[in-house]
Amino acid sequence: MLDLFRKLFGDKSASSKEVAKERLRLVLVHDRVNVTPEHMEALRNDLIRVISSYLEINEEEMEISLEKNDSSVALVANIPVNKVKRGEPQARVRC
């Protein structure tokens, strides 16, 4: 009966597989965040390479990490900038 109503009103949000998929997506993002130190090192090196073509950064004090909360995972990078290329003023970027 419930199914019939669901079909009549075209209610897709009640579909339990969509719930399953969304829950899995989130849980796997969390699970997969436990990346190896080698992976993080590779990511760090790639970031430095890309950013260095725009900015002069302090590689020693650069920090990157993956931060988790209930509904998402964020890559947090704190990269002190020594010089912006083309002589822009010094800045500290948080992205």
Next chain:
Amino acid sequence: MGEVIVITSGKGGVGKTTTTANIGTGLALLGKNVAIVDADIGLRNLDVVMGLENRIVYDLVDVAEGNCRLKQALIRDKRYPTLHLLPAAQTRDKNAVSPEQMKVLCEELKQEFDFVLIDCPAGIEQGFKNAVAGADRAIVVTTPEVSAVRDADRIIGLLYAEGLTAPKLIVNRIRQHMVKKGDMMNIDDIVDILAIDLIGIVPDDEYIVVSTNRGEPAVASADSQAGKAYQNIVQRLMGAEVPFLNLDEPQNFWGRMKKIFAR
């Protein structure tokens, strides 16, 4: 020289042993020389699923410890003359064998057989490490449930770390009527999440219960849906391109009748 394929899942109860028994039997039905190895030491199961429980003399631990020769421990299946079982020990634990010993054993089995299938225990500890140690390829079995898919994802990560970077996926126990209603994840959903190649879709089939009761793998039965799915997996393992079963096709008499009248 044959190849060693480990069948694994992370989560228990998703059908690893049934899958191993059916793929092994299916390969033997095509005349391949096959050894199936029960790596679940302490929880021996593959023997009963195969109906060979009364013929065990020696087991995997006996071979690893040198209590007997490999040939003495292998049980030849009388129904399928090219199929052999190496049973697990029942009264020992997983630490009775080391990954190094498993590698040696797999090398020896590869000399004799075209295919060596390893039935991996559930979990990610010693038993898993033993089971994957000598493997050339891996098959990951999952079911369309969040718990099984999550564990499969973890196992895929661990397989990568062991150098098994191209595992194949079997989605077991699909219930098509629930998929249609949107109450079960479909194949695309699961493949999308796990991001590995699909090698088989096995429908939920009551015949599996019957065949396990009897100790006769379903792959040998002509009219089992799951058996047909396993036959296809065997073909794909040997490199053939076989289309996936169309699970929407009504299979029983009344289903077919309904379809005819619905036109």
